[in-house]
Amino acid sequence: MYKWLIIICFSLVVFHGEIRGEEVVPSEPEEEKSELAKLMHEIDVDYKVVEGMSGWYKYKKKHWKIILNAGENMVKVTKKIRTKFARYDDWTYQELMEKMQIAAEEMVKVAKDGEREGALEDAQWQVRMLRRTCAKCHKHLDIHIYPNLYKKKDKEIPPAP
Ligand code: HEC
Secondary structure (H helix, E strand, C coil): CHHHHHHHHHHHHHHHHHHHHHHHHHHHHHHHCCHHHHHHHHHHHHHHHHHHHCCCCCCCHHHHHHHHHHHHHHHHHHHHHHHHCCCCCCHHHHHHHHHHHHHHHHHHHHHHCCCCCCHHHHHHHHHHHHHHHHHHHHHHCCCCCCCCCCCCHHHHCCCCC
16 A cells, blocks of 8 residues: 555656656746847737738727737837846947837827828838837847847847846
8 A cells, every 4th residue: 555655656756857847948948038038029029010910901990909009018118128228338229229119109109090091101101110120220239030039149149238
């Protein structure tokens, strides 16, 4: 009887260990991400929302709401980045971060008045303005995100101050 209990306990421990082992390994790169990278990831999610919709020819009220929400998030996160991760030794970075905030703020303005004629085109324009800031800043910092998000990161990106 006891023998079985011991065997069961033992295998539970081993089994548990295996599961834990599996859980821990893939999540490791996640934990290594800097806070700035996480904030950037948030920007990325919202940016992709507005970009994904930018080819449409008409937005309904509920779509404007989604755009408004994405824009507001981007403003919020960009402001946070600008205060927490300012780089006073890198004027281009500072300027492009500000431009990203302005582009997101403009997006909010457009989305708040979605019924207005030309609002759709203005929203599309703001998506382009946003994309320009992403591309310029990543190029400036030599970040090649999409082909190789994590592997080259350590070498290419200077640590946040
Ligand atoms: C002013 C500079 C700047 C602008 C503008 C900028 N980025 Fe970034 N981005 C960075 C930096 C710096 C990192 C690297 C962060 C790190 O790994 O610590 C980064 C990393 C990223 C990452 C990788 C995050 C991860 O999960 O490791 C994504 C995705 C990203 N940016 C998307 C965007 C998008 C989308 C935009 C435009 C809407 C944008 N970025 C605009 C500076 C910028």
